[in-house]
Amino acid sequence: MTRVGPLWRVHRQEPLALAPYVHERAGYVGVPGPRYEARLVPNNCVMVVVNLGAPFTRMGRLDGPPPTVSTLRTPVGGLEDGPGVVEHPGGQEALRIQVTPLGAYRLFAMPLSELSNTVVGLDDVLGPAADELIERLAATTDWARRFALLDNTLLHRIDQGPAVDPHVAHAWHLLTAGPRAIPIARIAKEIGWSHKHLLRRFTHQIGLTPKSVARIVRFQHAVALLSSPGAKLGEVSATCKFYDQAHMNRDFRELAGVSPKLCASSPWAAARAVELD
Structure with missing residues (x-):
C-alpha cells in the first residue's frame, strides 16, 4: 500500500x-x-x-x-x-x-x-x-x-470472449512495442491488407485508428522523458521524432490540454500520478 x-x-x-x-x-x-x-x-x-x-x-x-x-x-x-x-x-x-x-x-x-x-x-x-x-x-x-x-x-x-483478429493484434503490438515510428502503410503491407481494410478492422477491434494509437504512444514516451530531471524540450522533441517543437506543442495541447512545459512541472506530474502511476 x-x-x-x-x-x-x-x-x-x-x-x-x-x-x-x-x-x-x-x-x-x-x-x-x-x-x-x-x-x-x-x-x-x-x-x-x-x-x-x-x-x-x-x-x-x-x-x-x-x-x-x-x-x-x-x-x-x-x-x-x-x-x-x-x-x-x-x-x-x-x-x-x-x-x-x-x-x-x-x-x-x-x-x-x-x-x-x-x-x-x-x-x-x-x-x-x-x-x-x-x-x-x-x-x-x-x-x-x-x-x-x-x-x-x-x-x-x-x-x-471473441478472439482479436491476429492481424489486428500484430499491428497493435508493432505500434505499441516502443516509441519508434512505424509507417501505417508498412504495417498494412506486412500483414497483407490494404490501408483501408487495416483502418476499418483495427478501429473496430481496438477503438482508435492506427495513427491515433501511434500518436498516443509517442506522447506517452515524451511525457516520461519530460518527467526526468533536467529534461530539455528540444531534445525530447527530437528523441520522440516530432517534426519540430511546434508539432510537439500541438500534440500536447490536443492530447493533454497542457503545454509540454507545464507537463514537465512537478505539480502537474504529481497530479497525473492519481490516474497514470
Whole structure:
C-alpha cells in the first residue's frame, strides 16, 4: 500500500494469464475529505472503475460538456484521443482496472469503436454479471480476496470472449512495442491488407485508428522523458521524432490540454500520478 496524491493505492501482482490483457489493476482508498479533481490523459487503455464507496460526480472529456456519472457506480471509459477530467466527492474506495484493447474486446465482446471517447456503465457492457461482481467485491473488506474475485472474473470473461483478429493484434503490438515510428502503410503491407481494410478492422477491434494509437504512444514516451530531471524540450522533441517543437506543442495541447512545459512541472506530474502511476 502506497500513498498517491489524496489516496492510498493497494497493489497486487497480476496473474501471468492476465498480462496480455490487463495493463494494471489496483485498489484506491481515501479517507473522507474534500472533493478532488484530476486530469486524465490518453494512454491506449480502457478504464474500468468499480466504486465500492461514493461514485464520481463527473467524468468525461475536458474539451466538451462532460457527462454526469453520479448514477454510474462503475464507469467504463473507452480509448480516448483527448484529455479528460474526473471529480470525486472524497473518501473514495474503488478498484481501477486498465485493460488493453486486446483484453477489452474479449472482455466485453463488442466493437471497441462503440466505446471510444465515451463513458458507460459496466452493466451496459457486461449486463447482470456487473451487479453480481460489484456485490461480491463490496461484501468483503479483504483486498486479497477482492483481487482474487476480480482476477477470476476477468480470466473467465476473457477466456469466453471473441478472439482479436491476429492481424489486428500484430499491428497493435508493432505500434505499441516502443516509441519508434512505424509507417501505417508498412504495417498494412506486412500483414497483407490494404490501408483501408487495416483502418476499418483495427478501429473496430481496438477503438482508435492506427495513427491515433501511434500518436498516443509517442506522447506517452515524451511525457516520461519530460518527467526526468533536467529534461530539455528540444531534445525530447527530437528523441520522440516530432517534426519540430511546434508539432510537439500541438500534440500536447490536443492530447493533454497542457503545454509540454507545464507537463514537465512537478505539480502537474504529481497530479497525473492519481490516474497514470
